[in-house]
Amino acid sequence: MELVKNRQKVLLKVIQGLQNKGISSRRAIVKALFLLKEEYFAGNSVKFYSFYPYKQGPFSQLCFSDLRKLNAEGMINDSENMLTDKGIKTANEMDILEADIHHLLGRFNNEKEMLDYVYSKYPSYTVKSQLVSHKKEQEIGFCTIGYEGKDIDSFLNVLIQNKISMVIDVRNNAFSMNFCFIGKKLKQYLNDAEIDYIHMPELGVESEDRANLNSKEDYEKLFLKYRQSLPLKQKYLDTIEKEGNNKRIALLCFEKDVSSCHRREIAKHIRNKGHEVLDL
Incomplete structure (x- = not known):
């Protein structure tokens, strides 16, 4: 593997x-990387x-993925915590x-000093930690979120910081060019973070209806058609309302901008029932 990525x-x-x-x-590797980002602004140059809150504080799935890659290339040991001779040679050149x-x-x-510092300075990243006791309080309510432009770690962080306990995926097809957001893999990540996952393809938009969307007018025609179809999908809307009355849920689709996504119409329906909906 050629180390073309600066983060590696x-x-x-x-x-x-x-x-x-x-x-x-x-x-310790993950905590050091976390502090580099938070206090040395590494993200500004690289x-x-x-990171998102996990069982031992701030965590990064992407970091662990890179550790596996470095191990496969013989640069770190099988425990993925020390450099090999090859890794030392490479690191010395940087x-x-x-x-x-x-x-x-x-x-x-x-x-321990580093861990204690992180836990003390960044308590919002300890909410899922097994090393700190927490009083769990069930939040309720409705949110929407798009994963466009997010990696899995930043996506999970937004959900956890907003106390989401269930994601309802309203994509017609739970597929993504980003492997992490394919339905089965996404469910695994969410469940590991103690967030439930439901896929409701019945509330999705057929792919042929999304073709040739080139203007605001095209989108508005699509959303009008979708809005008119909602009475036929009442049982799924009822399920969403029931879940949001018992826990804090997030309706998931791709688009970052909710105004360009059909989840806005579901959110309007929920608001018309007297509920607040937060677009994350």
Whole structure:
């Protein structure tokens, strides 16, 4: 694998820095990357990792995916927490964010100090942690969200920070060019984050109806047709209302802009029933 992605170069340098301090831990790797983004603004100079609250604080699926790739290329060990000789040679040839990484790791004597700091400074990322006790309170209500432009980590973070406990996928076909948002894989990610997933293809828009949408007028014609079809789908709308009255749900589709997505019509229906709907 040619390391064309700068984030992977940063990952190697972080592993090397931790290794030089005698720390070999994937948890420490993730926390160091998290602090690089939050306090050294690594995302401003590198297309970087996103994070969401998980079982041991801030977590990144993309980081773990990159660790697997680096292991497959023989740059890190099978435990995915230390560089091999090949990895050390590669890391020594790089200087990306080197000063920031050195300064960050110099602030902590060990992994526990880093973990304690992250948990203290960023409590919003501990809400799913198994290392901190939490009083769980069930939120209720309705939201909508589009995953366009999001990676799986930033998507999950938005859901968790907004206390979503169920995602209702209103795509006609739960397929995506982004593997993470294909129905079965997405359900796995959501369930791991303690978020339920339901696919309601009956509330989707047929692919032929989405063809040749070139103007605002085209979209408005589509949404008018969709709006007129909703009375035939009442049982699915009733299910959404029932779920939102018992937990905090998010209606999911692709488009970032809700005004360009049919979920806006479902949201209008819910609002007309007297409920507030937040577009995330």
